[in-house]
Amino acid sequence: MGKFFEFVILAFLSFFLLTTKAWSQEQEPQVPCFFIFGDSLVDNGNNNGILTLARANYMPYGIDFPQGATGRFTNGRTYVDILAQLLGFSNYIPPYSRVRGRALLRGANYASGAAGIRDETGNNLGDHMSMNQQVENFARTVEELRRLFRGNNNALNGYLSKCIFYSGLGSNDYLNNYFMTDYYSTHSQYTPQAYATALLQDYCKQLSELYNLGARKVVVTGVGQIGCIPYELARYDGNDSRCNEEINNAILLFNSGLKKLVVRFNKVLPGAKFVFLDSFESTKDLVVNAKTYGFEVVDKGCCGVGRNNGQITCLPLQQPCEDRSKYIFWDAFHPTEVANIILAKKSFSSISKTFAYPINIQQLARL
Helix, strand or coil: CHHHHHHHHHHHHHHHHHHHHHHHHHHCCCCCCEEEEECCCCCECCCCCCCECCCCCCCCCCCCCCCCCCCECCCCCCHHHHHHHHCCCCCCCCEHHHCCHHHHHHEEECCCCCCCCCCCCCHHHECCCCHHHHHHHHHHHHHHHHHHCCCCHHHHHHHHCCCEEEEECCHHHHHHHHCCCCCCCHHHHCCHHHHHHHHHHHHHHHHHHHHHCCCCEEEEECCCCHHHCHHHHHHCCCCCCCCCHHHHHHHHHHHHHHHHHHHHHHHHCCCCEEEEECHHHHHHHHHHCHHHHCCCEEEEECCCECHHHCCECCCCCCCCCCCHHHEEECCCCCECHHHHHHHHHHHHHCCCCCCEECCCHHHHHHC
16 A cells, blocks of 8 residues: 555656646747847837836826836737747846846847937937947847856857847838928938838848847838828828828838848848848738727727827826727827737738748747
8 A cells, every 4th residue: 555655656746747847848938038129119118217208107008017007108018028928938028228137138128119210210209219229238238248158259149149139110210200391301301212222221230230249030020001000090181091101102112122131131141030020011901800800990099189099199197998909009109909919929920921021930939
């Protein structure tokens, strides 16, 4: 009888150890770190402590987020929050403004609301960190990581080569620059094609600098269908549901060039594995197939003021719509958490090269 109980206990311990090991392995992320560059679509608090109108650290922003109003420009999780979860990270990637030391080994979020590829973009809203400044902050991170690796550059480069880098810029270069003609002169200085070319030249330098600093697995997202966001619909003279195609056509020029840049990087940069996400097509898909995804309102913000809830963005303590899951847009500019979930899952595992090219993010993580 004693041997029987001994056998049962040993069997239980073996099962416990095996399942514990399997559970711990499941909790390990698919990549060691995740670094994020971008604007308000993925900012998670970097703008909280600076003098700017582009901040969201007040309710009802974060109304559906466990920590409340953290500075995320939506009601819940951002696109990169969900992407981090899909990659297996147990915690959200912290904003660079609040992370130092060994915590940087898991990555950092450098994104800043109102940021653009061009330095002057977003100045109409106040202070922010442009893409050039975000790259500079990552360079400081690399120096800090180098100290953690005791100056072993090979080990550091090997580590960074396994990480995912996400960069989503360009929206503000159109919203808060090119098509804001009362504040900026770029529209009169450049044709849409010339402006796209100028943006891509600057962006090429910035992404190349990230590569020089150690980035190898890089996800680059195009600009979404911003001619159809509530802010533009509210300003447009057409009917409420008609998009501003002048803006959309200009964006398509930039996106087309960005995809070609990704293809070129993969050919000429040793070890580079760049992925292009077509945000224009994925955001368009949300609207075209809205009912399939459970959306009922495709052209109005859940929280905002004026026509389409898009003339003024969500105000402090304003009462938002009751059922956020029925809305694509949270405010005049940004998607709801539900929309972010759909967009993240699509770019992570979709087999369609329409949304992720030449591979999806899950495949990139496995390389």
